[in-house]
Amino acid sequence: MTATRTHITVRGLTKSFAGQPLYTGFDLDFPRGKITSIFGPNGCGKSTLINMIAGLIPVDAGEVLFDGKRLSETVIGYVFQNYRDALFPWKRCIDNIKYPLQLAGRSAADCEARAQALIAAFDVRFDLNRYPYELSGGQQQLISIMRALAPEPEVLFLDEPFSALDYEMTLFMRDKLQAIFASTGTTMIVVSHDLEEAVYLADEVLMLTRRPTRVAEVVSLEAARPRSPRTLTSPDFMAAKSRCLDVFQREVQTKVLAT
Numbered sequence: 001m002t003a004t005r006t007h008i009t010v011r012g013l014t015k016s017f018a019g020q021p022l023y024t025g026f027d028l029d030f031p032r033g034k035i036t037s038i039f040g041p042n043g044c045g046k047s048t049l050i051n052m053i054a055g056l057i058p059v060d061a062g063e064v065l066f067d068g069k070r071l072s073e074t075v076i077g078y079v080f081q082n083y084r085d086a087l088f089p090w091k092r093c094i095d096n097i098k099y100p101l102q103l104a105g106r107s108a109a110d111c112e113a114r115a116q117a118l119i120a121a122f123d124v125r126f127d128l129n130r131y132p133y134e135l136s137g138g139q140q141q142l143i144s145i146m147r148a149l150a151p152e153p154e155v156l157f158l159d160e161p162f163s164a165l166d167y168e169m170t171l172f173m174r175d176k177l178q179a180i181f182a183s184t185g186t187t188m189i190v191v192s193h194d195l196e197e198a199v200y201l202a203d204e205v206l207m208l209t210r211r212p213t214r215v216a217e218v219v220s221l222e223a224a225r226p227r228s229p230r231t232l233t234s235p236d237f238m239a240a241k242s243r244c245l246d247v248f249q250r251e252v253q254t255k256v257l258a259t
Contacts, residue, residue, distance in 0.1 A: 007032035007187045008053060008155065013062035015045075015052060021212045022048060026062070028206075028215060035181060035188040037198035039244065040208030040216070041251050046191045047081075049213075050157045053189070054078055066154065074155070077148030081160040083141045087132040093143045094128040100151045118146045121183070122176055138169035145173070149180060158190045162197065174201065178226045195248070199241045200227060207247045217247045 008030035015023045022045045030036055038046045051057045053064050055071045056078070066074040077100075080086040087096050097118065098111040106114075119128070122142060132140050141161065148156060158177075162170040174197075181188060192198040198205055205219040221240040223231050231237050 004031040004034065006030070007067060008189075009063075009065045009068075010053065011063050011065075013052065013064070014060045015048065016060060023052075023062075024212050026213065030187065030189060031204065032067075032187055033185045034203040035190060035201055037190045037192055037202035037205045038208065039192060039195060039198045039205055039248070040213070041210050041248070042193075044208045044210055044213045046208065047159050049208075050159060050189055050191055054157050075151050075153045077151065077153035077156040079141075079145050079148045079156070079158040079161045081163055083137070083144040083164070084132070086144050087140060087147075089131060089133055092129050092131055093135065096132065096143055097128070097147045097150055099147060104151060114150055114152075115146075118149060121180065122146060138165050138173070141165060141169075141173065142176075145177070149186075152184070153186060155187045155189065158188065160191055160193060163193065170197075175226070177201070182225060195241065195244055196232070199237060199244060200231060205240065205244050207244060207251075209251050216251060217243075219243050219247070 006029040008028075010026065010028040010030075013023050013026040013028075014021075038049065040046055048057065052059050054076055064071065066076075087093075088099070091099065094115060097115050101111045101114055118124075124142070124146075126135065126139055128143075132143060135143070141164070145161065161177075162173055165173065177188075178201075180186070190198070190201055192201075199219075199221055202221055205221070207216040207219060208214070209216045219240050221236060223234055223236045
């Protein structure tokens, strides 16, 4: 079996808020071409972690490298939890999708070709000449994901991407995300507050402790892709979910005993 290569290397990451340490000398490796879910107790800094790695908030100390490269040399995509604030309301949906390509100086023909490829991949059947506020929440989040994928990122970050969607749309988006992963092999980092979702999507679930945050355990799931509702009742899935729950409850109990 070929060893999985490291894609993102985090060393010595340190971050405090109001003098209270959140991460101190934090080290971590994310595997290339895998989906890693991040799960842990409330307030442990799941979103903060990916925001620091993606360069959205500054670190106090430490280094993040992508295949040995700096962030400025790496193409990334980011899907925000609050899609309503993430999309540009004054731009049509099609122009929101094209925006990162235009920012990179791609030609109009290239922008159009890439947008059409994404439209076909996601089987979009609603009018992309409308503005985001004219669409449903699920449609807006779909536009947000398509925009993040437009520049063909090396790494795609997703911060609770389905938390504001209804169950039917969540299932649809999970399937589409899996299809994109299968066709591109893009390294994906997903923050989730839903344990079942975190395990279902992931090759590895990164379980975090309470602050100051450390890695409690990395739980693997080798269930075949594409995953389906049947995966949820498979022995491998049940074992991985049970292990994650044990780790999570241990962290919660640690706080209870300390108070």
